Amino acid sequence: MPETDLLAPEAPSAARNQRVVNNFAIQVATVNGSGSQTANLVLLRSIFQMGVPVSGKNMFPSNIAGLPTWYTIRASANGYLGRKKEVDFLIAMNPETAREDVLTLAPGAAVVFDEPLKLADLRKDLVFYPVPFDKLVTGLTTDAKLRRPVRNMLYDGVLSRLLSIDMAQMEHAIRKQLGRKQKAIDLNLGALKIGYDYAAANLPKQDPFVIEPMDKTQGMILIEGNAAAAIGCMMAGVTVVGWYPITPSSSLCESLIDYLKKYRRDETTGKATYAVIQAEDEIAALGMVIGAGWMGARAMTSTAGPGISLMSEFTGLGYYAEVPAVIFDVQRAGPSTGLPTRTGQQDVLSTAFLSHGDTKHPLLLPASVNECYTMAMDAFDVAERLQTPVFVLTDLDLGMNTWMSDPFQYPTKPFDRGKRLDxxxxxxxxxxxxxxxxxxxxxxxxxxxxxxxxxxxxxxxxxxxxxxxxxxxxxxxxxxxxxxxxxxxxxxxVPKPEVDLVDGGRVGLIAYGTTHWAIVESRDQLRAEHGFTTSYLRLRAYPFSEEVAAFIDACDRVYVVEQNRDGQMASLLKLDSTLERFAKIRSIRHYIGLPIDGRSVTTELLRQEGR
Amino acid sequence: MSTTVQPPAPGKKVNRIGLEPVAYRGGKTTLCAGCGHNAITERIIDAFYDLGVEPTDVVKLSGIGCSSKSPAYFLGSAHGFNSVHGRMPSVSTGAVVANRKMIAIGVSGDGDTGAIGVGQFVHLMRRNLPMIYIIEDNGCYGLTKGQFSPTADLGSKQKSGVINDLPPIDTCTLAIELGASFVARSFSGDPKQLKAILKAAISHRGTCMIDVLSPCVTFNDHEGSTKSYQYAKDHEEPVADMDYVPFFEEISVDYNPGTTTAVTLHDGSKLLLTKLNEQYNPTDKSAALSLLRETSTRGEFATGILYLEPDKQDFVDLLGLVDEPLAFLDESKLRPGRAALQEIMESFR
Structure with a gap:
């Protein structure tokens, strides 16, 4: 997989003989449609339940079954939630990609693999653990249909043993994941134990990676950004939703439908206090939103890049006729169909100026699942206050991946319905x-x-x-x-930026959305490894509030870090700048379809700084 | 949405809610003199006046084109929305579900509906959204100076002499096939029939698709055009003589029982159809489609209410919405309480 990652891999996380506790990335390489998602989420949840900060990122193909997919789980004692560039522990289940997956690992990494794939001879600098998955699964069930999904639970058992992940937590996670399906629970618990026992009997520990309990996840939740945004929309009192399915935004409206059905029925009549309409296309989806907004309802849609293109004309109408609308853009990699299941921040300029004629639109830029929730509510307030379409830009990484977060707080601000004549x-x-x-x-x-x-x-x-x-x-x-x-x-x-202006931090970083997580990590790397102190401003909206100009003024130069080829936010900032500020703006860009990682920011910043 | 029933001033002509005809008028038309669309506007004014509909209970919607300008010319005290080309159906859909109490009337053209907007038109019909959807059909693009639209008949001639070599889309056939529960065709030069159709449409719940042939006097009212006044007058074939009796009036007219059918609309109004063609039954979908096919083969326009399904569930009912308009629900109804959020948070732990 890292073939697509054109940047050089980093040095191994640690020497082989040194224990690496709660600081490594596990990658499961499989094919989509093989039912690995349950096993992956159980693994993620078990580590989370042990109090260890964790994040999960799914890299999947634009396909329903049979193509390679990778799921990466990162444990990070420091709480880093961004992508870690190098994989430390590979579970090689996919014959198609196994060779390349192994060849691109950094020295010192460990590999659990399906025994018939015979991968152990490929490298001398890795630890290999062969597991005869097919042989182990035959003993478990005679039902051939169940073998494939249960087969995946075997590697959870193996990992439980190899990485010291508490079996009781694994069991708890299985029950949580499968709910009341007792037969499935029993089958999976059986597989888990077989995997564990096999590893205990046959696989002596040779790698340094281990999970130990911590207390850093107490009271926290694990959630995807799309679900978080859906909760926000419901709490914002959305009444009309027009939408058209598109990856990676579909799960936003699908979650919203589930929540509305459950929590937004009239108490006495049981009737719906909302209307959700699956439209014939994105043009109609926004048309419905504009019609409903004009009528006085709180209305929204959710889409991705290609949908944004189709919504262009209606957005201009909304701007000029002054009709409120909330549009979520869960960004993916373009142009055109592009990489529909990969992430990016490529719609900044197209949404800021969407439509013909002189148009410009407010953009809200959540970086976390919590902000997906709060900014959903902000978006409706801002749209009604300004009587105009408002975009909320998230991305596939935030929308579809699993993030840990503090639980969301009940809103304290009442709705702002804007200037309505009475x-x-x-x-x-x-x-x-x-x-x-x-x-x-x-x-x-x-x-x-x-x-x-x-x-x-x-x-x-x-x-x-x-x-x-x-x-x-x-x-x-x-x-x-x-x-x-x-x-x-x-x-x-609009929401104000988050500013961390540090004494001696004359070099400023500016980022937004999910790029934030790479910045957090990169700033620590710069400080720890190079004694390089930086200041940081996280944009939370466009148009830019006065704090942005003040931050640029306070820095000698600023690097705008983002996930697109053309430095779109840097351009937007330059358009808004005096010549003096314009000259200070530099750009760091990342556009490989995978979430940006801290190391890439560090490397590129040092290169541009000549250090 | 208040009903302003005022005692009529003596000597003035008022309707049953005490409003004068002027209350149903809008701005001055900017369309060409003699444009069929202006006649349709007049019938819309008449129909709403006759039924005593409060103008502020109505919303007017349109796309882009000559026809789409016309909502500015009637019911001046109602909100109107002249939206974007071919997209009136989606705007209407959002508007109607946002406030189910409003009566929605949309005006489109044959290009706005049959070409750029055919995708949205199809899905509006399919949803049976409660609204009146009028196509002011002149077979050409008037506002861009006379190009053919998709309803132009095969072989019809443009003013410049260009012949149309593609077959037309029959919007009535489409609407019937797709699920509209009230489908009619009329002619702008037939005030009696058009007014009766419009009044019945106002009483019906569901999509009322009315295709009104409306000659373009500037670009398409010449010999060789199948959408000219002369052609329409010569080839119009009414399927029934109709009369309409609103729910608040007693049926006192004595109709010949042998040839008259009364269809009850959702609000209790009655549509009385005196059949010219004994076999014709507007609630029979196959018969309606056959009639359209047969008449078009003969180069004729069947006019009248072609298809009617009085009790079909409309889109608002399908959605199971609360009675109060969604647009006017307040925070107490729209923001779930703390317990709900807590329960949701618990599901993610």
Missing amino acids: ADTLKRLGSFGRYRDVDGDGIPYRTVPGDGMPAFFTRGSGHNELAQYSERADDYAKNLDRLDRKFETARTL
Whole structure:
């Protein structure tokens, strides 16, 4: 797999004779559709239950069954949740990729492999553990259909023994994962024990990797970003959802449907306080959202790059007609169909300026599952306050992978439904002009059908303050200028960046979204290995608030680190900069379809710094 | 959504909720003089006035094109949304589910529906979304100066002499096949029939697809055009004479029982059909499709209510929505309590 990773592999994590505790990455190489996900999640959950910080990243093909897939579980005593570039412990189950998987490991790594693959002769600098999976599984069940998924639970048993992962935790995780399916639980527990016993009898420990209990996950949860965003949308009171299936965003709306069914039925009638509509395409999905938003409902859609392209025209209408909408973009690697099951941050510029004509849109940039939750709520507030489409940019890594997090807090802020005209306001204003800026913040008052307030005609064509059709030069320019003022107001409404301005940290790093996790790790590496102190600003939204300019001013130079080829956020920052700030902006980019890792940032920063 | 029943001022013509006809008018039309669309606008005004629908209970939607401009010309006190080309169906879908209490009327054209918007049109029909969907059908693109649309008939001639060499899409056939529960065709120059159809549509719950032949006086009203006034007048074939009796009026007219059928609409209104063709039954899907095929082979337009399924479940019912409009639910109904969040968090531990 690391063939696609063009950067040189790092030195081995540790010498072979030194114990490596709670700081290594396990990779399971298998084929998709083989039922390995249960075994992988049980492994992840067991380590988590032992109090060890852990993250799981699935690298899967755009396919349903039969193609290579890799699942990486990283244990990190320091709590690093980003991708670790080098694999320390490989479970080689896929004959197609086994050879290459082994050849690309760093010296000192360990390999559990399916015995018939005969991998042990490939390298002298690795530890090999052959396991006869087929032979072991035949004793377990006579049902051929069940053998394949249960076969995977065998490696969990083997790893339990080799890595000292508590069997009781494994068992607990199996029960948690399989719920009330007793037959499946029994079968899997059997496989787990067979794997463990086989390793105990036949595989003497030769590698340095071991899991020991810690207390760093107490009270925490394991969750995917898409589920977190779905919970946020429900708590934000979403009422209309229009969506079209697309990887990697589908599970956001699918989770949302499950939660809405359970928690958003009217208590007395049992009827739905929401409508979810699977649309005919992404154009229609956003059309429904715009229609519902115009009607006064809280409405959202969720998509990925190709869907964003299709939503372009409606986004422009939403901007110009001033209709609130929330659009989640779970980014994947493009262009075109690109790598639909790999990650990236490639839609920054396309969403910021989506549609023809002079348009610009607020972007919210969650970095964690918790922010997927909180920013979902922020997005609805901002969209209704500004009366405009708002994008929430996550990515496949955040949306579909499993992250640990503190449990989400119950929201304390009530909904902000924005400036809705009511009888008192109408009396105060004297008359209603839908697009009149009465408060000087560029945001006009709004009425919706059925609210008893004056109606108006909504259109994407030129209009004046009274929402009347107009092609007059002054009406047009005045309106565009007001929309620009509104965008200035947006700077003060969107989530502020997180700033860590350190004494002596004259070199600044700027990142957003999942790139954050690589930055956390890279800054530690720079400090520990090179005595290099950096400052850091994590962007949480566009348009940029004043803290961003202040941060650039405080640094000698800043590196914008992101997961796309063209340095899209760096460009956006430059567009917003004075010449002085512009000259300070540099760029570190990562675009291989896999999540960015800390080591790559460290290496590239040192190279650009000439150190 | 308040019902403003005011005592009528003496001597003034008012409808049953005390509103004058002017309350149903909109802005001044900017379409060409003699445009069929203006006649349709007039019938929409008449139908809503006659039934005494509160204009503020209505929302008007459209796509882009000459036809799509027309919602600005009726029911001026209702909200309107002139959206993007071919996408009125999706905007309407979001709007209708967001507020099920509003009466939605959409106006589209033959290009807006049959070409750029045919994908969304198909799915709107399939969902049987409760709304009135009017196609003002002139077989050409008026606003971009006369190009053929997908409803232009095979062999019809453009003003410039260009002949259309592709077969037309029959929007009524499509709508019936796909699940619309009220499908009609009429002619902008037939005020009586069009008004009766519109009134029945207002009383029906479900998608009311009404294709109205509406000649384009500027680009498609000449000899050789199958969408000209003359052609339509010569080839219109009504399937039934119809009358409509709203739920609040007694049926007092004495119809000949041998040839008249009364169809009850969801609100109790009655549609009275005096059949010209004894075999024709608008609730028979196959018969409707056959009729369309036969008449089109003869170069004729069957007009009237072609298909009607009065009790078909509409999309809002299918979704099982609460009675109160989703758009007006407040935080107490929309944000689950602490226990819910706690339960969800527990599931991820």
